[in-house]
Amino acid sequence: MPEILDQARERVLGNGVGLDEAGVLAVLNLPDEHLPAALQLAHEVRMRWCGPEVEVEGIVSLKTGGCPEDCHFCSQSGLFTSPVRSVWLDIPALVEAAKQTAATGATEFCIVAAVRGPDARLMKQMREGVAAIRAAVDIQVAASLGMLTQEQVDELVEMGVHRYNHNLETCRSYFPNVVTTHSWEERWETLRMVRESGMEVCCGGILGLGETVEQRAEFAAQLAELDPHEVPLNFLNPRPGTPLGDRPVVEGKDALRAIAAFRLAMPRTILRYAGGRELTLGDLGTRDGLLGGINAVIVGNYLTTLGRPANADLKLLEDLKMPVKALSATL
Amino acid sequence: MTDLSPAPAAPAALWCDRCGESVAAGPHPACEAARAWEPPRWCASCRRRMKVQVVPAGWSAVCVEHGERRG
Ligand code: SF4
Numbered sequence: 355m356p357e358i359l360d361q362a363r364e365r366v367l368g369n370g371v372g373l374d375e376a377g378v379l380a381v382l383n384l385p386d387e388h389l390p391a392a393l394q395l396a397h398e399v400r401m402r403w404c405g406p407e408v409e410v411e412g413i414v415s416l417k418t419g420g421c422p423e424d425c426h427f428c429s430q431s432g433l434f435t436s437p438v439r440s441v442w443l444d445i446p447a448l449v450e451a452a453k454q455t456a457a458t459g460a461t462e463f464c465i466v467a468a469v470r471g472p473d474a475r476l477m478k479q480m481r482e483g484v485a486a487i488r489a490a491v492d493i494q495v496a497a498s499l500g501m502l503t504q505e506q507v508d509e510l511v512e513m514g515v516h517r518y519n520h521n522l523e524t525c526r527s528y529f530p531n532v533v534t535t536h537s538w539e540e541r542w543e544t545l546r547m548v549r550e551s552g553m554e555v556c557c558g559g560i561l562g563l564g565e566t567v568e569q570r571a572e573f574a575a576q577l578a579e580l581d582p583h584e585v586p587l588n589f590l591n592p593r594p595g596t597p598l599g600d601r602p603v604v605e606g607k608d609a610l611r612a613i614a615a616f617r618l619a620m621p622r623t624i625l626r627y628a629g630g631r632e633l634t635l636g637d638l639g640t641r642d643g644l645l646g647g648i649n650a651v652i653v654g655n656y657l658t659t660l661g662r663p664a665n666a667d668l669k670l671l672e673d674l675k676m677p678v679k680a681l682s683a684t685l
Numbered sequence: 686m687t688d689l690s691p692a693p694a695a696p697a698a699l700w701c702d703r704c705g706e707s708v709a710a711g712p713h714p715a716c717e718a719a720r721a722w723e724p725p726r727w728c729a730s731c732r733r734r735m736k737v738q739v740v741p742a743g744w745s746a747v748c749v750e751h752g753e754r755r756g
């Protein structure tokens with residue numbers, strides 16, 4: 355057994371203290387033959403510090419495309435020649451999407467908009483949309499609307515938005531290679547306001563943007579410092595027309611190593627499988643991740659790309675005897 | 686000449702609905718594979734970019750000329 359896994363067994367599994375950056379790096383550098391042991395340990399950590407429940411979430415794009423920012427992985431930036439056109443979802447369709455999500459047993463419904471930050475029109479749409487969902491559907495509403503002002507943070511709290519997603523996307527040292535229209539620190543500032551408001555913080559990122567393994571470890575350590583309630587882990591799905599459109603997808607074993615390493619860095623967080631898992635890991639990958647530290651999934655489609663049908667994931671959870679977290683457990 | 690001619694069929698696919706390039710020389714295998722995990726973006730009949738809305742349980746794609754597709 356590699357020394358790092360012995361150390362992690364005591365420190366993370368035994369004491370609930372996450373690995374530091376050097377420890378995460380050692381896990382990310384484990385040779386393939388030790389990957390099963392790393393995943394097994396990450397699974398034990400998740401079972402011990404989070405329990406067997408899996409949090410199920412659906413996400414929907416309220417405002418798609420035409421974003422003024424230049425995140426190099428994103429097909430919704432208006433600055434690239436991506437074929438994604440700007441479109442708004444109306445409120446009846448938003449409520450319908452929330453209903454369909456709730457019907458899968460999901461407890462979370464995240465409303466997302468492709469913006470630098472909300473304007474008055476988007477905040478109005480949110481106010482009406484969240485009220486309509488809360489009147490018609492039993493589900494927790496989360497939001498992801500970019501960078502916020504303090505007034506907007508307060509407004510979202512007032513609307514009843516319980517969790518806010520704002521991804522740091524990658525580590526601080528690599529961020530300027532991926533985004534030039536705003537800074538990592540600006541994102542951090544929004545996260546700070548969200549945390550202080552009492553909303554739950556959801557913050558993760560995307561692996562496979564061209565970061566080094568060292569930078570992946572740096573990212574895990576920075577997330578651990580932030581200590582978010584939830585960390586969504588995406589794997590790059592290279593989108594046509596974006597600056598990262600020709601990058602290779604993350605190798606399956608590297609993705610699994612990262613899942614184990616991020617769990618060992620953050621024993622108590624909700625570690626969610628988000629976009630790209632189908633491409634990177636294929637059908638079996640969902641199972642491997644859920645047995646390697648993941649304890650939350652996005653079911654159904656993503657914002658501009660498609661996911662596995664919700665039924666396939668729910669059946670897998672049943673097979674794995676992992677109960678879907680109930681709404682009562684999230685309140 | 687007969688007045689019982691059938692209604693005009695949907696225009697044949699001329700363009701790849703993923704990349705918007707011609708399919709005159711045959712379909713694009715890489716695009717077809719990618720379409721398993723993404724909705725169409727280009728109208729296969731007229732090469733207009735479609736307005737596409739993805740929701741958790743499906744998608745819709747609208748061409749102003751050729752109407753809506755759903756999946
Ligand atoms: S801010 Fe969001 S929607 Fe806009 S380009 Fe960046 S990732 Fe895409």
Ligand SMILES: [Zn+2]
Binds near residue numbers: 701702704713716
């Ligand atoms: Zn094509």
Ligand SMILES: [Zn+2]
Binds near residue numbers: 730731733749750
């Ligand atoms: Zn058309």
